[in-house]
Amino acid sequence: MEKSTVFNNRLLPYMLLLPQLVITVVFFYWPASQAIWQSFLREDAFGLVSEFVGLENYQALFAQPEYYASMLTTIIFSSLVAALSLSIALLFATQADKSLKAAPAYKTLMIWPYAVAPAVAGVLWFFMFQPSLGMLARPLRGMGLDWNPLLNGNHAMMLVVMASVWKQISYNFLFFLAGLQSIPKSVIEASAIDGAGPMRRFWTIIFPLLSPTTFFLLVVNVVYVFFDTFGIIDAVTGGGPAGATTTMVYKVYADGRLGGDLGGSAAQSVVLMIIVIALTAIQFRYVERKVQY
Amino acid sequence: MVEHRPLTDFIAYAILTLGVFIVAFPVYLALIASTHDAATVVGGHMPATPGTQTLENYYRAIFVGGARTSREPVANMLINSFVSAIGIAVGKIFISILSAYAVVYFRFPFRKTAFWIIFITLMLPVEVRIYPTYKVVADLRLLDTYAGLILPLIASATGTLLFRQFFMTVPDELLEASRIDGAGPFRFFWDTLLPLSVTTMAALFVIQFIYGWNQYLWPLLITTQDSMQTIVIGIKKMLVATDELAEWQLAMATTVLAMLPPVAVVIFMQRLFVRGLVQTEK
Numbered sequence: 252m253e254k255s256t257v258f259n260n261r262l263l264p265y266m267l268l269l270p271q272l273v274i275t276v277v278f279f280y281w282p283a284s285q286a287i288w289q290s291f292l293r294e295d296a297f298g299l300v301s302e303f304v305g306l307e308n309y310q311a312l313f314a315q316p317e318y319y320a321s322m323l324t325t326i327i328f329s330s331l332v333a334a335l336s337l338s339i340a341l342l343f344a345t346q347a348d349k350s351l352k353a354a355p356a357y358k359t360l361m362i363w364p365y366a367v368a369p370a371v372a373g374v375l376w377f378f379m380f381q382p383s384l385g386m387l388a389r390p391l392r393g394m395g396l397d398w399n400p401l402l403n404g405n406h407a408m409m410l411v412v413m414a415s416v417w418k419q420i421s422y423n424f425l426f427f428l429a430g431l432q433s434i435p436k437s438v439i440e441a442s443a444i445d446g447a448g449p450m451r452r453f454w455t456i457i458f459p460l461l462s463p464t465t466f467f468l469l470v471v472n473v474v475y476v477f478f479d480t481f482g483i484i485d486a487v488t489g490g491g492p493a494g495a496t497t498t499m500v501y502k503v504y505a506d507g508r509l510g511g512d513l514g515g516s517a518a519q520s521v522v523l524m525i526i527v528i529a530l531t532a533i534q535f536r537y538v539e540r541k542v543q544y
Numbered sequence: 545m546v547e548h549r550p551l552t553d554f555i556a557y558a559i560l561t562l563g564v565f566i567v568a569f570p571v572y573l574a575l576i577a578s579t580h581d582a583a584t585v586v587g588g589h590m591p592a593t594p595g596t597q598t599l600e601n602y603y604r605a606i607f608v609g610g611a612r613t614s615r616e617p618v619a620n621m622l623i624n625s626f627v628s629a630i631g632i633a634v635g636k637i638f639i640s641i642l643s644a645y646a647v648v649y650f651r652f653p654f655r656k657t658a659f660w661i662i663f664i665t666l667m668l669p670v671e672v673r674i675y676p677t678y679k680v681v682a683d684l685r686l687l688d689t690y691a692g693l694i695l696p697l698i699a700s701a702t703g704t705l706l707f708r709q710f711f712m713t714v715p716d717e718l719l720e721a722s723r724i725d726g727a728g729p730f731r732f733f734w735d736t737l738l739p740l741s742v743t744t745m746a747a748l749f750v751i752q753f754i755y756g757w758n759q760y761l762w763p764l765l766i767t768t769q770d771s772m773q774t775i776v777i778g779i780k781k782m783l784v785a786t787d788e789l790a791e792w793q794l795a796m797a798t799t800v801l802a803m804l805p806p807v808a809v810v811i812f813m814q815r816l817f818v819r820g821l822v823q824t825e826k
Contacts, residue, residue: 270638366758417567
């Protein structure tokens with residue numbers, strides 16, 4: 252799509268583009284290319300001399316059991332958060348879509364956690380499940396369960412997942428509700444006349460028609476889990492205990508800052524960049540297909 | 545509606561009420577904790593109703609800071625958060641409306657190239673290039689400055705795409721009419737395009753304000769002085785301090801204060817928020 256009428260100034264368009272291009276080059280392209288370049292270098296212990304080592308950082312990275320552990324953690328974490336937050340949000344959205352008079356009010360009551368910072372969401376959930384003073388941790392311990400997310404990796408993972416799901420439900424709810432409301436009522440009425448009950452209608456009519464929204468949300472949720480949950484993990488567990496909640500993004504941060512291994516951290520950044528670009532490409536393919544629907 | 549059975553309606557209400565309860569419960573607990581004294585909260589037998597320490601807790605959190613940890617008072621963090629969130633929102637709107645105007649309303653060499661240079665930034669969030677970006681900001685001597693907090697976070701294409709999409713829907717006749725009236729690119733932008741873009745700008749502002757307010761990793765890295773901390777970072781540091789001895793009632797008061805502005809924005813500007821959310825995700 253192009254405009255048919257335009258202005259003919261020579262210099263003006265460049266002046267208009269200048270602020271954004273300068274900021275993009277300085278704070279995006281320059282650091283991104285530095286990350287790629289650094290992933291081929293190794294610095295000495297004092298950060299004074301760096302030498303070109305080719306693919307050694309990558310070889311070292313893929314020889315690390317911890318790296319595979321963080322991949323596995325990321326996969327488990329993403330699948331749990333995406334599956335739970337999508338299905339819970341879909342359940343709430345289908346109920347709100349039943350043309351209840353109160354649906355708009357429920358919408359308002361459901362969407363505001365989107366505005367809560369991930370780190371703050373983490374603190375809220377940590378407060379509830381902190382082993383000694385958490386209001387929900389005490390009953391768990393009372394039942395004889397040795398609940399301690401500070402020491403037990405599985406408990407820590409559960410806590411981080413709960414906080415991440417809690418924060419993401421509102422977003423998914425909003426898009427599912429919009430998706431549901433755009434399904435023509437006549438289709439649903441027709442199947443009701445044919446004698447399909449509510450469950451049958453949901454699984455054979457509504458759910459398939461909702462699939463573009465679901466797929467879009469799936470990609471968005473995976474990207475959310477990759478990047479936005481950093482604050483939750485750092486606030487709740489700091490990647491621990493013993494690396495049980497160290498995701499790939501968290502490891503980039505931890506290795507570069509605490510370990511000071513900038514080359515290794517940069518190599519991890521590059522691997523992540525490739526993953527994100529792949530995810531984005533999938534998303535765009537989907538957007539293109541949606542136009543034909 | 546296909547069928548109306550009282551039972552289905554009842555189940556729907558029950559499920560939704562449960563949903564609202566799950567969503568609200570953690571925040572309710574934080575609110576309650578912020579009204580009790582330290583001993584009640586740490587003792588683990590906190591009642592489910594508000595206590596009597598509300599004013600004192602909030603006063604201490606906002607103006608005095610913690611006693612056990614020599615933390616900055618929250619008032620200062622709130623100012624930092626406001627400045628950086630508004631800076632990110634306004635900065636992004638400013639640079640992206642100009643570049644979108646150039647890309648849509650002008651023809652010039654390298655127009656497509658410029659668009660792609662901006663577009664690619666969509667793919668890589670700041671988290672994956674965090675240390676090199678940190679180094680650039682350090683080299684520019686922007687650590688512990690508002691510019692350092694703001695500029696790297698506005699280097700993204702969402703706003704440009706949003707305005708480009710909107711400008712495409714503006715009828716060509718408007719430009720033709722104002723050219724007949726003798727308007728140049730500045731007058732057309734100022735008198736015609738800008739007034740039409742107000743809703744789009746407001747929607748983008750709401751989304752970017754929330755995005756800016758909730759930043760965590762970036763401010764954590766580039767602020768070394770307590771006086772430059774944003775409130776989201778401040779909470780985390782309060783808790784790290786002593787863990788069990790942490791002043792939870794103050795931390796929770798701070799948490800409530802940290803949630804208040806963005807949540808208020810979502811609730812009171814719900815329409816703009818939903819609009820912005822749906823449009824920026826395309």
